[in-house]
Every structure is written in structure tokens, then in C-alpha cells.
Amino acid sequence: MLGILRQKVGAGSSSAMILGQRIRPATSAMRGLASSAKEMTVRDALNSALDEEMSADPKVFLMGEEVGEYQGAYKITKGLLDKYGPDRVRDTPITEAGFTGIGVGAAYYGLKPVIEFMTFNFSMQAIDHIINSAAKSNYMSAGQINVPIVFRGPNGAAAGVGAQHSQCYAAWYATCPGLKVLTPYSSEDARGLLKAAIRDPDPVVFLENEILYGESFPISAEVLDSSFCLPIGKAKIEREGKDVTITAFSKMVGYSLQAAEILAKEGISAEVINLRSIRPLDRKTINDSVRKTNRLVTVEEGFPQHGVGAEICASVVEDSFGYLDAPVERIAGADVPMPYAANLERLAVPQVQQSFSCWFLPIDLVIGCATYFLVICFYRSKILFVQQREHATELPHWLQVLNFTTSTQKFLRIEEVSRLYIISLLILSGEELLVK
Known part of the structure; x- marks a missing residue:
């Protein structure tokens, strides 16, 4: 990178x-969060957001594989079964198509299900319900039907889990009208965006990252307030x-x-x-x-x-x-x-220590190339610039491009490089330019 x-x-x-x-x-x-005395992991931020939204709205309930007794494969739902009971924290069989369809039906009825996929790779088992049932219903009903459902879980590469568990689905779901697609990074993002997703009247795909669950981020008192919510979009x-x-x-x-x-x-x-x-x-x-x-x-x-x-x-x-x-x-x-x-x-996967090809060039390289071009030009025309300008005190106008006002900078903009190149070509193609 x-x-x-x-x-x-x-x-x-x-x-x-x-x-x-x-x-x-x-x-x-x-x-990138503002400094604060308190830190919170992304895992705890997600857990607290779920807890607060379930406490505030009895229509919110959780459903997925191992979200209850096991408290979530990544412990995002820790403690919620004990607090809200099995009617609102429901363990399911390993049947993504089945429990996703049930969730969409519950949303039709006016409830607010939060469906957890153990990994978003498994959401492909339920793609018909997500796209054809949840995403399209508002359009197909002329706005009469809303589907307030959240599909959440880890997305993208983790570590050593192979091709079937490592794919990023951000672009997949982002192509579909009717869905909102959110991708939290920090604890602030996790709390604020998950709350926004649960409160939204339309289906939201909430793409978390397994590697970030254990990361701690500074978090402010404002973010910890139960009313905190980030705007979608x-x-x-x-x-x-x-x-x-x-x-x-x-x-x-x-x-x-x-x-x-x-x-x-x-x-x-x-x-x-x-x-x-x-x-x-x-x-x-x-x-x-x-x-x-x-x-x-x-x-x-x-x-x-x-x-x-x-x-x-x-x-x-x-x-x-x-x-x-x-x-x-x-x-x-x-x-x-x-x-x-x-x-x-x-x-x-992208790594920080990777090369970035850029459109700024090192100034030493640019000046070296320009000098090379000019020396060849002078040699070809058999004219010494100093002899033609023996009384001159400054460079001619057409060469003033070399007198960079940004000489203290390390790099040149691409248009400056282009000017040098064009001038070199002009010199090579028109020797009379040097003797005027």
C-alpha cells in the first residue's frame, strides 16, 4: 500500500x-477517534448496542446459530440470553435459509429481527430471502411494506480459514437497491452504526470484521450515551x-x-x-x-x-x-x-508494506532526465548556450521552467514533468529555438 x-x-x-x-x-x-480516558473493544461496543436497543424496543430480537446458550461464536451476544430470555434470543439450527426466511417474515409482521450469520460467506445460503424478499418488498409494494431487519456478522478475511470463509461481500450487497450496507471500523462506528441499523425501517447488511472484534479504541462519553446514533450514508x-x-x-x-x-x-x-x-x-x-x-x-x-x-x-x-x-x-x-x-x-490481501505507484516523481530524477535531454540538444546543435547568452544574467523564458519555485520540495507534480518533457521535445525538433 x-x-x-x-x-x-x-x-x-x-x-x-x-x-x-x-x-x-x-x-x-x-x-482516528478523539482522545478519551476510556477505551472499548469493538466486541463490547456491538454487545452494548444490541443490549441497549433490545432494552429500548421490545420488538427487537436476535436469531442465529449459537447466539444464545453459547453467547455467540464471537461472544457478541454475551449475557443477552440471561437478560432477555429465549423468546428474544433464539438459537437456530444450521439452516441459514430457514432462519433468515423466518426473520424476514417477522419483519413483515412488524418485529425488528437482528439475524446473525456466523460468517457472511454463509449468507449465500439465504441470498434469496435477503434480495428477493427483504430488499425488494418496499419497491414491489409501492412503499406500503417495510422490512426492518438487520443481517450482521463477520465479513472478509480472518486468518487461515480458507476460501469459503474469507470473502468480502461489501460490493456484492452494495449493488442491490433496497439494501443499506454498513461497514464499521472502530468502537464508535460499531455502536453508532448498529444502533442506526436496528432503528432503520429498511433491511440493513451490517458487515463486521473478525480481526477487529478484540481491538480496543478510545471512546467518548457522548458515544457511550444510550441515545448515541450515527447517520447512515x-x-x-x-x-x-x-x-x-x-x-x-x-x-x-x-x-x-x-x-x-x-x-x-x-x-x-x-x-x-x-x-x-x-x-x-x-x-x-x-x-x-x-x-x-x-x-x-x-x-x-x-x-x-x-x-x-x-x-x-x-x-x-x-x-x-x-x-x-x-x-x-x-x-x-x-x-x-x-x-x-x-x-x-x-x-x-493488501499489506501496508507494499509499493504504491504514484504520479509524483522524485525531483532528482526529473532534473536528471531534463538535463540529459538538454545536453543532448545542445550537443546536436553544436551550440553552446553560454556563447549565445554571454551577456545574459538569467535563463531565457522558455527554460525558466527549470527554475522551480518549489525547489525545496522533494517531488514534482505530473504537469511539471509534462512541461519538461514537452520542452525537451521542442528543443530536439527545432534547433533554431536555441539560437534566437
Whole structure:
């Protein structure tokens, strides 16, 4: 990931980036929340959100495999069976199609089911109920039927769980009208977005990440308040910057923040946007940022083709193309099913220590190339510039492009490189230019 960013914004050295990935795991030091005395894990944030919403609204109930007696495969529902009883915390057989259909029917009736998939890979067993029953009912009934249901569970790669348990479904569900798709990163996201999802009158796909469950994040008193709720469809700028915009969601936000921290030491200021909501997508925040930084790198762990990054690229090209100083760069997982072997698994997902191809070039390289072109030009024309300008005190106008006002900076914008290249071509094609 770093490699792509460096080349996108102009870093001097490159890192080792592998395949289609470009990033590394997040650490607790890179969290974009306001400082606070208290910390909370994502697991506890999700648990508290469920608890508070069940306490506030008796229509809310939980259903899924092992959510009751076992307290959830990842302990997200810990303590809820004892508090609310088996009527509202219901264990189910391993039949995703069955209990998802029951959940959709309950939502038709006016209840607010929260359906847990042990992993979103298993949601494929219930795709007919999610898409054809839940997502389309409001449209097909001319707005007369709402389906207030939440589908939640871990999404994307974990560690050593193979191709059938590692896929990211953000882009899959984001293509479907009638669904909202949320992707929390921090504890603040987890609490605020899950509450918003449960309160929403329409079906919400809530994509968590297994790796983040145990991560602790600073959390404020405002976030801990039972009334706290985040708006659906609004992204968060986790880190402000001026040189490049990085968009990411779920655990890739942490990777991006870590990459931004490293880039800052090299003089590159990266703005990191936590998307939070994939559908609806906060296009305004993204485009406003790109119009400020003039560069965009999208980061996701899912497949590169037809992904979330591709949709963001399309939006920016449609709305902010004239502001781009360089092509948009997409960072994604490798275009293969997830390998089981640990060494291959690392190659299939973005890592921080990977190369970013960027549209800033090191100034030493640019000046060196320009000088090379000019020396050849002078030699070919057999004219010494100094002889032609023996009384001159400054460079001629057409060479003043080399007198950079940004000489203290490490990198040149792509348009500056283009000017050097064009001038070199003009010199090579018109020797008379040098003697006028």
C-alpha cells in the first residue's frame, strides 16, 4: 500500500507490494477517534448496542446459530440470553435459509429481527430471502411494506480459514437497491452504526470484521450515551491531509491510517476517509476531499473487479475529473479465491508494506532526465548556450521552467514533468529555438 501511495503522491523510495494488494494490518496506535480516558473493544461496543436497543424496543430480537446458550461464536451476544430470555434470543439450527426466511417474515409482521450469520460467506445460503424478499418488498409494494431487519456478522478475511470463509461481500450487497450496507471500523462506528441499523425501517447488511472484534479504541462519553446514533450514508474523515485522499472501510481503515503515518514522515500528507457506509455512499465527502488533494487511492480487501473502489473511481471521474492531477489508484485483494496456506494468504490481501505507484516523481530524477535531454540538444546543435547568452544574467523564458519555485520540495507534480518533457521535445525538433 505504501508503494502505491508513494508513487501517487511522490515518495522517494519504494516498498515491496505484492500482486493486487497494497497494505498491512492496523495497530491500535492508528485510531482516528478523539482522545478519551476510556477505551472499548469493538466486541463490547456491538454487545452494548444490541443490549441497549433490545432494552429500548421490545420488538427487537436476535436469531442465529449459537447466539444464545453459547453467547455467540464471537461472544457478541454475551449475557443477552440471561437478560432477555429465549423468546428474544433464539438459537437456530444450521439452516441459514430457514432462519433468515423466518426473520424476514417477522419483519413483515412488524418485529425488528437482528439475524446473525456466523460468517457472511454463509449468507449465500439465504441470498434469496435477503434480495428477493427483504430488499425488494418496499419497491414491489409501492412503499406500503417495510422490512426492518438487520443481517450482521463477520465479513472478509480472518486468518487461515480458507476460501469459503474469507470473502468480502461489501460490493456484492452494495449493488442491490433496497439494501443499506454498513461497514464499521472502530468502537464508535460499531455502536453508532448498529444502533442506526436496528432503528432503520429498511433491511440493513451490517458487515463486521473478525480481526477487529478484540481491538480496543478510545471512546467518548457522548458515544457511550444510550441515545448515541450515527447517520447512515455519512463517511468520516479519520485523518486530514492535503496531498492525497485515501478511502477505506472496515479493517482497511486501520491499514490506511498506518500507511498515512509512515508517509507523513516522508513529507506526504494523506487524508484518510472511513467510508462507514457503502450503500448509500457518501460521494460528497469523497469528492470534496479529492478536489482538495487532487489525488485518490481507494483501498479494500475484496476482489478488484467491480469492487467498491471501482464505484468510487467512477463517482470521482464523473464529478471531479478536472481536479485530478493523476489517475486514480485502486488497491484491493488479489483476483483469486483466498488461499489456505499462511504465506499465500498474506499475498492475497493488501499489506501496508507494499509499493504504491504514484504520479509524483522524485525531483532528482526529473532534473536528471531534463538535463540529459538538454545536453543532448545542445550537443546536436553544436551550440553552446553560454556563447549565445554571454551577456545574459538569467535563463531565457522558455527554460525558466527549470527554475522551480518549489525547489525545496522533494517531488514534482505530473504537469511539471509534462512541461519538461514537452520542452525537451521542442528543443530536439527545432534547433533554431536555441539560437534566437
